[in-house]
Amino acid sequence: MKKFVPVMLTPFKENEEIDFEGLKRLIDFYLDSGAGGMFANCLSSEMYHLSRQERLELCEFVVRYIDGKVPVVATGSFGINLDECSHSIKEIYSTGVHGVIVISGLLSKENAGDQDFRLATSKLLEETEDIPLGFYECPVPYKRIIQPDHLGELVESGRVIYHKDTCLDINQIKEKLKACEKQSSFGLYDAYMVHAVESLKAGSAGLSCIQGNYFPELIVWLCEHYADESDKVEMVQAFFTNNMDLMHRTYPASAKYILRKRGLPISEFCRNGSSTRDYAELDELWNRFVEVKRTLEL
Helix, strand or coil: CCEECCECCCCECCCCCECHHHHHHHHHHHHHHCCCCEEECCHHHCHHHCCHHHHHHHHHHHHHHHCCCCCEEEECCCCCCHHHHHHHHHHHHCCCCCEEEEEHHHCCCCCCCHHHHHHHHHHHHHHCCCCCEEEECCCCCCCCCCCHHHHHHHHHCCCEEEEEECCCCHHHHHHHHHHCCCCCCCEEEECCHHHHHHHHHHCCCEECCHHHHCCHHHHHHHHHHCCCCCHHHHHHHHHHHHCHHHHHHCCCHHHHHHHHHCCCCCCCCCCCCCCCCCHHHHHHHHHHHHHHHHHHCC
16 A cells, blocks of 8 residues: 655744744644554755754654644754764664664765765665665755665665655666665655656555645545545646646745644744745645546545
8 A cells, every 4th residue: 555654844933943832733634544554854844944952852753742643753863974864764763663764965065976986875774773874865964866776786785765756857766776676675755746746656665755744635635545436536646747836935834823723723934045935826725626526536
């Protein structure tokens, strides 16, 4: 069964502190929508704008509140060198998460070649003992795409259980899936909604996309119905494709605005400076969502 894994937002109070009561409601919202896992402490969580202690507190809170209902993964590869990165991974794992996510762009410099990156990943696996790991081709600080054969080698180690893919190339997705097909414990989760249906059909384990912070029930519906040859599947795919730019433009503030319209008691405030004035367009996006949801009888 395909899963939707939210890239979790972090609600903040107006005084910029983490809003843990708002986070409870957000977690409930994800779970009620049918999420099959959680990706905490990610870029959508504004992880680079959290202190080390806040990251640990955030992960501990999410794990404790979810209480085993679904698996939780969280980013842990922080530091200026591999030793610091390994220590950070161990700290995050100690919070009780199912696996720790490694940001590919934090392991080697942007101008370093692929061989340097491969050596860094190999050393990291050695230094982090038997901790289950995942990889995320995060666009910040820069996007380093993991090549299919390299991902296959990492997965073959038995240590890598998760990959959030942002290559935006369905052909490369298919190559990665083929390279990893022998490991049943591994899952590739696609972030690019433009080819969501095709990716799910190709064998992706599910979706882990920012659109799930607006309309998670539609992502879950697509994970359940992607194989249906129906106009409804085409309609949902088109809804996300046609509204891609708007949902990315002032994210995550725009997602928090929509969530407030949905009744969640969270602020639009973002530490990363994100803010939105696209209210008229977002209100129209909301209206289009209501029509899609009505058509699907959700």
